[in-house]
Amino acid sequence: MSCAEAFSNYAFRSLGYGERILPKADITLCEQIALIGSGMIWNVYFTVLALIAGFGFATLIALGKASSNPLASIPAKTFIFVFRGSPLFIQFFLFYEAFVLIPKVAGDIDLGFVQLTVETRWFTRAWLGALIVMFLNTSAYSAEIFYGALRNVPKGDLEAADAIGMNASQKFRRVTWPTMLRLAWPSYTNEAIFMGHATTLVFLSGFPAWRQAGDALYYAQYLAEKTFNPFVAYPIVAAFFIVFTLIIIGGFGAMNKRLNRHMAPEARGKLKLSLNVIR
Amino acid sequence: MCADPSTLEGLNWWLCYLTTVKHMNLYTSVFTVLLLLAIVTPCILALGFGGAVAKRSALMPVRWVGMGYTSMVRGVPDIVFFMFVPIALDQVFEMIRHKVLCSDVNDPIWQGNDFVVCDIAKLPLNAAPQWQHDAYGFILAVIAFAIVFGAFAANVIDGALKAVPKGQLEAGEAIGMTKRQIFTRIHAPQMWRYALPGLSNLWMILLKATPLLFLLGIEDVVYWARELGGAKTSRFAYPHPDWRLGYFLALLVFYLFLTWISEKVFDRLKLRFGAGVAI
Numbered sequence: 032m033s034c035a036e037a038f039s040n041y042a043f044r045s046l047g048y049g050e051r052i053l054p055k056a057d058i059t060l061c062e063q064i065a066l067i068g069s070g071m072i073w074n075v076y077f078t079v080l081a082l083i084a085g086f087g088f089a090t091l092i093a094l095g096k097a098s099s100n101p102l103a104s105i106p107a108k109t110f111i112f113v114f115r116g117s118p119l120f121i122q123f124f125l126f127y128e129a130f131v132l133i134p135k136v137a138g139d140i141d142l143g144f145v146q147l148t149v150e151t152r153w154f155t156r157a158w159l160g161a162l163i164v165m166f167l168n169t170s171a172y173s174a175e176i177f178y179g180a181l182r183n184v185p186k187g188d189l190e191a192a193d194a195i196g197m198n199a200s201q202k203f204r205r206v207t208w209p210t211m212l213r214l215a216w217p218s219y220t221n222e223a224i225f226m227g228h229a230t231t232l233v234f235l236s237g238f239p240a241w242r243q244a245g246d247a248l249y250y251a252q253y254l255a256e257k258t259f260n261p262f263v264a265y266p267i268v269a270a271f272f273i274v275f276t277l278i279i280i281g282g283f284g285a286m287n288k289r290l291n292r293h294m295a296p297e298a299r300g301k302l303k304l305s306l307n308v309i310r
Numbered sequence: 311m312c313a314d315p316s317t318l319e320g321l322n323w324w325l326c327y328l329t330t331v332k333h334m335n336l337y338t339s340v341f342t343v344l345l346l347l348a349i350v351t352p353c354i355l356a357l358g359f360g361g362a363v364a365k366r367s368a369l370m371p372v373r374w375v376g377m378g379y380t381s382m383v384r385g386v387p388d389i390v391f392f393m394f395v396p397i398a399l400d401q402v403f404e405m406i407r408h409k410v411l412c413s414d415v416n417d418p419i420w421q422g423n424d425f426v427v428c429d430i431a432k433l434p435l436n437a438a439p440q441w442q443h444d445a446y447g448f449i450l451a452v453i454a455f456a457i458v459f460g461a462f463a464a465n466v467i468d469g470a471l472k473a474v475p476k477g478q479l480e481a482g483e484a485i486g487m488t489k490r491q492i493f494t495r496i497h498a499p500q501m502w503r504y505a506l507p508g509l510s511n512l513w514m515i516l517l518k519a520t521p522l523l524f525l526l527g528i529e530d531v532v533y534w535a536r537e538l539g540g541a542k543t544s545r546f547a548y549p550h551p552d553w554r555l556g557y558f559l560a561l562l563v564f565y566l567f568l569t570w571i572s573e574k575v576f577d578r579l580k581l582r583f584g585a586g587v588a589i
Binding site: 112118125 | 386390401532535554559562565566
């Protein structure tokens, strides 16, 4: 099989397009790269969607934890403790078993212009179920980061906002929140990177890979098993992830620049990849 | 009392159910987790210290090894290493044994999609008792954990070595200490205080990585939780529906408890290491 054929057969295998049957014998390098690359689609999918969804929720939780009202702070603290204090691996299993117990029903949602058929069965599928777990997990980790930043917003800035007569919502939107983001951004970048790395757990834990459509590590494991040679498949995943990590650092670095654009050069928060937020 | 489970009811049923042989296996697998932590922690510290020192070595090749080692975990998910290291090590060990023990066999080791070594080079030998297979798997897992987390620790310790105030080291030079004396008497002892937050973080991560033992085929807590939780028909002594959710909930609580205890211990340690230091 030629290299182009391998790519046309397997480049979107993880989404269910292309060749149904995975390569069994005489696996070429091209097939390995194409398959693992198609698996990366899932890793990117989980990372991007969970981060976007988690961002808003994490801000809410962080505000809740910082709140003086125990009705807000206790649930927020519990949420953060449970999701940061237990392994993501166990969370996947736990949620999968919980989702399995949901009675199977299907319903229609009428959006006016389009009819959507919604099934509770989707919760047991990785694309939704695992996404929910990743969303909750990254929310807890990001909330802790945001909470730390929230407490470090300079008092003087807040007093200045009071002094010029901003009301509470103006103060939050124009002073507290932007400053919080600026302070939290380097750590949040780390969280994003290690969140991306953690997506490799999805298909190794409770969630089954439906029709062998899995993520990059799922295919790497399959190929290493079939070829009895881990020295090809795993370095390919590693290379894919290094590229992915660099893209994340690039994107978040640009945002970091923007958040710091009003600061004196020596006072800017530096993006530094420190290793404190994997699960 | 537990001779005929079908006659039991209520509390007695539970007492007997929770003390079956398989449940005892579950409880001992908790010790597997603790054993892993106990063995792997000193290895991690040693590798971390070695990696950090190598990174600042005067010899270029040593420095390169240190830099390569500390940066390997930055772009690549740790799970990839957990999957890769045990298989790779296993193959390397068997290959070396094959070369040494069966030097008369000239067939290539990788034959297409197969990895073939002679029988006496197998690790452990095919005829070896089951516990040797288990122990071998466990040792490979320990090595994988030590290598990956050693790299994380090397990052932490490297940062801590950089954080020791220059004045302290210059004071050592001023009173005529040699380089080695400065390192062993001033630099290394003071480093621990700066390394503690990072190391405590790392410990939390290590705790939460222990269920990954399951992925390496070791009969750990996750394995037994799945095994015991699955639905048992009336052919079994203790029939019950699917209880995996309950078992994973118990695991979650177990890990939360470990985290909570660790937090308390590290708070104590922080006080101790901070003693005698002006803030």
